[in-house]
Amino acid sequence: MNPYALQVKDLSAKAGNFQLKDINFSLEKGRIMGLIGKNGAGKTTMIKSLLLQNPTTKGEVLFNGRPLLGNEEPVKRKLGIVYDQLIYPPGMKPKKVVKIFAPFYDRQVYIERFNALMERFQLDPNKKLVHYSKGMQMKFSVVMALAHNPDLVIMDEPTAGLDPVARVELLDCLMEHMQDEEKSLIFSTHITSDLEKVADDLTYIDEGRIIFSEEKDALLDRFAVVSIDKAEMTDDIKKALRGVKESSFTFTGLLENKKILQGINGVKSKRPTIEDVMIYSGRKGGESDV
Numbered sequence: 316m317n318p319y320a321l322q323v324k325d326l327s328a329k330a331g332n333f334q335l336k337d338i339n340f341s342l343e344k345g346r347i348m349g350l351i352g353k354n355g356a357g358k359t360t361m362i363k364s365l366l367l368q369n370p371t372t373k374g375e376v377l378f379n380g381r382p383l384l385g386n387e388e389p390v391k392r393k394l395g396i397v398y399d400q401l402i403y404p405p406g407m408k409p410k411k412v413v414k415i416f417a418p419f420y421d422r423q424v425y426i427e428r429f430n431a432l433m434e435r436f437q438l439d440p441n442k443k444l445v446h447y448s449k450g451m452q453m454k455f456s457v458v459m460a461l462a463h464n465p466d467l468v469i470m471d472e473p474t475a476g477l478d479p480v481a482r483v484e485l486l487d488c489l490m491e492h493m494q495d496e497e498k499s500l501i502f503s504t505h506i507t508s509d510l511e512k513v514a515d516d517l518t519y520i521d522e523g524r525i526i527f528s529e530e531k532d533a534l535l536d537r538f539a540v541v542s543i544d545k546a547e548m549t550d551d552i553k554k555a556l557r558g559v560k561e562s563s564f565t566f567t568g569l570l571e572n573k574k575i576l577q578g579i580n581g582v583k584s585k586r587p588t589i590e591d592v593m594i595y596s597g598r599k600g601g602e603s604d605v
């Protein structure tokens with residue numbers, strides 16, 4: 316059995332002047348990957364490229380060991396996708412949309428799951444999508460991504476525009492979907508606290524390149540946010556600290572090689588949050604590559 320839900324090898328693509336380069340990562344079955352990065356880092360471009368929505372895409376993308384090209388039907392049957400914009404005709408009512416999609420799957424099972432999800436997200440199937448709020452449209456996209464019980468779900472900022480109650484409801488729904496060990500999920504978000512709770516792996520993109528793609532806990536264990544008394548600062552530590560912030564008495568930054576702190580007094584150290592890793596590694600003035 317192929318252990319990977321998704322394998323991405325040497326992916327590159329262009330979007331205007333923007334270049335996505337050397338994208339390599341993989342997602343094991345049963346795991347949740349959070350895709351993070353600043354505005355304009357390339358997350359949406361990457362998701363579209365994975366799904367061959369960008370004609371400039373080069374490289375190899377395997378879904379459960381198979382490329383999309385030449386296997387559209389079987390691969391898409393097992394894929395659930397939420398794009399950053401509504402892809403269904405806005406003038407259509409959900410009850411019509413479901414009639415169009417149901418024949419591609421086990422019709423009765425599909426309709427039952429669709430209805431259950433619509434009810435769960437309190438969406439009216441008789442209201443045109445154009446009359447849904449932004450948050451409702453997002454919830455509808457999630458319903459459509461999950462209705463056929465896919466093995467791999469790929470979502471571009473699915474929680475954007477959702478109120479906190481709806482966000483928690485969506486995350487709960489995704490967690491239930493993930494109860495089956497074969498299911499996998501990759502989603503981009505700016506809400507890093509959600510990823511602290513649910514992600515197994517993190518992929519961080521900056522300026523079209525992957526800065527890291529690895530297990531969340533291993534990453535957060537490897538780093539520390541350290542504050543060092545100015546009087547104790549050495550050149551070696553200063554060089555190793557990323558995103559250094561200077562205050563009256565201390566330097567604060569993100570450190571990978573914690574060993575260099577041995578024997579140094581006046582050091583405060585804590586495990587970073589995902590947000591710390593993003594902020595310190597993205598800040599100018601220190602080393603920015605994690």
Ligand SMILES: Nc1ncnc2c1ncn2[C@@H]1O[C@H](COP(=O)(O)OP(=O)(O)OP(=O)(O)O)[C@@H](O)[C@H]1O
Nearest residue numbers: 330331332333352353354355356357358359360361
């Ligand atoms: N169709 C396009 N034409 C020109 N430039 C584009 C196009 N699509 C994306 N870009 C550019 O590609 C870069 C990456 O955009 P992308 O939407 O992938 O970022 P993102 O990480 O998803 O950002 P955000 O977090 O703001 O959603 C940006 O500089 C954007 O302006």
